[in-house]
Amino acid sequence: MVELRNDMSSFEAVKWFFERAARALKIPTEIQELLTHSWRELTVEVPMRMDNGHVKLFIGYRVQHNGARGPYKGGIRYHPDANLDEIRALAFLMTWKTALVDIPFGGAKGGVQCRPSELSQDELNRLTRRYTGLISHLIGPTRDIVAPDMGTNAQTMAWIMDEYGQRFGYNPAIVTGKPIELGGSYGRDAATGRGVVFSLGEWARLAQRSVQGMTVAIQGLGNVGSWVAKLVGSLDCKVIAVSDSKGGVLRREGLEPEALVTYKQKNGSISDFPDSENITNDQLLELDCDILIPASIDSVISHENADRIKADIILEGANHPVTPVADDILQKKGVIILPDILVNAGGVVVSYFEWAQNIQQFRWEEERVNAELSKAMTKATGDVYKRAQKEQISMRESAYILGVSRVVKAIELRGFI
Ligand code: NAD
Numbered sequence: 001m002v003e004l005r006n007d008m009s010s011f012e013a014v015k016w017f018f019e020r021a022a023r024a025l026k027i028p029t030e031i032q033e034l035l036t037h038s039w040r041e042l043t044v045e046v047p048m049r050m051d052n053g054h055v056k057l058f059i060g061y062r063v064q065h066n067g068a069r070g071p072y073k074g075g076i077r078y079h080p081d082a083n084l085d086e087i088r089a090l091a092f093l094m095t096w097k098t099a100l101v102d103i104p105f106g107g108a109k110g111g112v113q114c115r116p117s118e119l120s121q122d123e124l125n126r127l128t129r130r131y132t133g134l135i136s137h138l139i140g141p142t143r144d145i146v147a148p149d150m151g152t153n154a155q156t157m158a159w160i161m162d163e164y165g166q167r168f169g170y171n172p173a174i175v176t177g178k179p180i181e182l183g184g185s186y187g188r189d190a191a192t193g194r195g196v197v198f199s200l201g202e203w204a205r206l207a208q209r210s211v212q213g214m215t216v217a218i219q220g221l222g223n224v225g226s227w228v229a230k231l232v233g234s235l236d237c238k239v240i241a242v243s244d245s246k247g248g249v250l251r252r253e254g255l256e257p258e259a260l261v262t263y264k265q266k267n268g269s270i271s272d273f274p275d276s277e278n279i280t281n282d283q284l285l286e287l288d289c290d291i292l293i294p295a296s297i298d299s300v301i302s303h304e305n306a307d308r309i310k311a312d313i314i315l316e317g318a319n320h321p322v323t324p325v326a327d328d329i330l331q332k333k334g335v336i337i338l339p340d341i342l343v344n345a346g347g348v349v350v351s352y353f354e355w356a357q358n359i360q361q362f363r364w365e366e367e368r369v370n371a372e373l374s375k376a377m378t379k380a381t382g383d384v385y386k387r388a389q390k391e392q393i394s395m396r397e398s399a400y401i402l403g404v405s406r407v408v409k410a411i412e413l414r415g416f417i
Helices: 010-024 029-036 084-100 121-135 154-168 188-207 223-235 257-267 281-285 324-333 346-360 366-391 395-414
Strands: 040-049 055-066 072-079 107-113 144-148 215-219 238-244 247-250 277-279 291-294 313-315 336-338
Touching: 010 029, 010 084, 010 324, 010 395, 029 395, 040 084, 040 121, 055 072, 055 084, 055 121, 072 084, 072 154, 072 346, 084 107, 084 346, 084 366, 084 395, 107 121, 107 144, 121 154, 144 154, 144 346, 188 223, 188 313, 188 336, 188 346, 188 366, 215 223, 215 281, 223 238, 223 257, 238 257, 238 281, 247 281, 324 336, 336 395, 346 366, 366 395
Parallel strands: 072 107, 072 144, 215 238, 215 291, 291 313, 313 336
Antiparallel strands: 040 055, 055 107, 238 247, 247 277
């Protein structure tokens, strides 16, 4: 059993959340053991010739945590801090997330330890193909389907699809989050951010809380953060601060999300955005605002800053942004947290729609994608909220209990044990 500590690794932290749910569900120890180990973990050396002629070695991973409910499913992260413990934690979260939103997938994650901003497009193409080749015996449209995560995007997915296709034949269902022109789904790019907003709206409706006029601070202006920024206005919330890896900006009267995204694309960062004040990432997290949305790296809210968080509501756009000790502190302060496995599940929900469209060789209109996404996020948010209310537990506990119980049921039915 993991003990609650300030210095827990990413995997220890998510395992701690799992064990709390497993105790509540009275899951026997041997099943807990089965559920905390990955089904398969692969570490690969990815040597690559750089544009300057030198050979550089990168390390890549693919972790398949649990496939009881369907093929493994999870993104690929390109980040300098990607390591086996972190990828294992993210795969573990995917298992509970896919179960919680009730889509027929298991949980997986992959990554390559690299700094994508320092690689040319040609280098990224070669690195992606090499990595795909090295994991190609484990993945497949009915075995393990990959998707984008931090540092990867639709272009990365196109390269993976092409490399996989050259080995095993054309099959777009091997990746989700690919470009529309290659069989991607309408609405996939915005899906995670849109799902965050749907979940917030449904929580507010159920809790009979008005979010109108609430101020929002977002850490990370990548795929998730930029779409939340663009869409949260549909609930009449006001984005007052955003950040990226280089720092953030604040404007109490409200920032214009479209202009921010265009500015970042043009200048590479959002620092010095006109009519706003530059702030640090630490200042953004501790800002006096109503809603805080971490949408970048892990563990940004920990024992070091939890006491200073002023937001009333935290939406975990990122995976595992709040450590267990911080979660405890925030819980005692009465902060409402909509947990990662619920609130950022919109991406994997639309990935499922994309996979289904590829298999059917039929494309859905964007209205249909968004309507089905809304249905899935509304249902999952309702399930989590109602259980939390009934049992007087946090929404994180409730979400884990629901996800874990569905996976245990699938294991029993399949007769693994
Ligand atoms: P991304 O690469 O598109 O964007 C990441 C953003 O975080 C960038 O703006 C980057 O500048 C910023 N960032 C990086 N390091 C930072 C640091 N140290 N401090 C502050 N900001 C930093 O990534 P993404 O796809 O938007 O993913 C963000 C988070 O959301 C990750 O935790 C990811 O696992 C999670 N997530 C993503 C999806 C998806 O569909 N893309 C789905 C579910 C969860």
